[in-house]
Amino acid sequence: MTTEPLLEGRELLQLYAAPTGPTQALRGVDVTVLGGRISAITGPSGSGKSTLLALLALRERPAGGELRHRGTPVSGLTRRQLQRLRRREIGWVAQRPTHSLFPQLDARGQIAQMARLRGVRLAVLDSLAEVDLTARATALPAVMSGGEQQRLAVAAAAVGAPALLVADEPTAELDDDSAALVLGLLRARAAQGSAVVIATHDARAIAAADTVLRLRHGVLTGYVSADQRHTTTIDGQGRLQLPEDALALFPDGSLTVKIVDGHVELHRPE
Numbered sequence: 615m616t617t618e619p620l621l622e623g624r625e626l627l628q629l630y631a632a633p634t635g636p637t638q639a640l641r642g643v644d645v646t647v648l649g650g651r652i653s654a655i656t657g658p659s660g661s662g663k664s665t666l667l668a669l670l671a672l673r674e675r676p677a678g679g680e681l682r683h684r685g686t687p688v689s690g691l692t693r694r695q696l697q698r699l700r701r702r703e704i705g706w707v708a709q710r711p712t713h714s715l716f717p718q719l720d721a722r723g724q725i726a727q728m729a730r731l732r733g734v735r736l737a738v739l740d741s742l743a744e745v746d747l748t749a750r751a752t753a754l755p756a757v758m759s760g761g762e763q764q765r766l767a768v769a770a771a772a773v774g775a776p777a778l779l780v781a782d783e784p785t786a787e788l789d790d791d792s793a794a795l796v797l798g799l800l801r802a803r804a805a806q807g808s809a810v811v812i813a814t815h816d817a818r819a820i821a822a823a824d825t826v827l828r829l830r831h832g833v834l835t836g837y838v839s840a841d842q843r844h845t846t847t848i849d850g851q852g853r854l855q856l857p858e859d860a861l862a863l864f865p866d867g868s869l870t871v872k873i874v875d876g877h878v879e880l881h882r883p884e
């Protein structure tokens with residue numbers, strides 16, 4: 615496991631053309647991606663999560679700011695070099711899982727093809743077993759359920775523990791058991807040294823992450839690492855015991871509670 619960042623983005627900016635003029639999808643985002651960790655990017659719809667994933671997975675170049683891959687500015691890499699990096703070192707799970715699967719290959723073939731592209735040897739059926747798809751080994755993506763496609767896309771992207779594993783909403787279609795399989799697989803790859811970055815609204819995935827980044831309107835509005843989190847309980851009357859360092863933020867004991875995008879935020883009254 616390395617502590618040198620795999621990716622470092624500074625003041626990242628991304629623009630897209632829109633009928634009303636360019637949309638600023640990202641507006642000055644600083645981000646560091648480390649091997650061995652799961653980072654979750656959260657935020658409301660349209661806040662720039664997928665855009666940030668596309669930059670980190672080297673699928674798009676930023677319109678501004680600087681992105682470094684292992685210390686080298688991405689702006690200095692040729693298309694060919696980027697393509698090679700993507701093929702060998704980056705696993706990608708698109709928001710629509712079929713977009714990251716080969717339509718003509720069955721589940722077995724997806725894993726085998728990915729192993730060939732990455733130059734790794736592995737037992738294909740073991741990879742399918744990790745996401746409970748052994749029984750679907752000969753099924754094509756088109757005949758799979760959304761949840762099966764999603765599990766297959768994650769298993770294929772995770773082949774060979776790539777340096778970077780990026781997944782857009784990897785548990786969105788999944789029931790609790792399947793989500794646990796997928797999150798277990800992402801954890802296992804992080805334990806093998808992969809940097810795992812996911813965009814998610816899912817509390818189960820956020821709980822599995824080491825670091826949580828919150829985006830809003832293309833700006834990073836929050837950053838929490840696992841060692842800053844506390845576990846507490848809520849009693850039968852809905853009372854919550856805040857840890858001391860959080861309590862210190864509310865010296866007069868009053869606060870406002872805001873529910874945002876499936877999260878509860880506590881604020882000092884204005």
Ligand SMILES: Nc1ncnc2c1ncn2[C@@H]1O[C@H](COP(=O)(O)OP(=O)(O)OP(=O)(O)O)[C@@H](O)[C@H]1O
Pocket residue numbers: 630631632637638639657658659660661662663664665666813
């Ligand atoms: N290819 C594109 N062309 C034009 N506008 C785009 C494109 N991709 C994203 N956008 C715009 O950029 C902004 C950020 O979009 P993005 O998909 O990154 O958000 P998101 O947080 O991933 O949303 P969601 O949770 O709905 O997937 C939005 O305003 C979106 O409409």
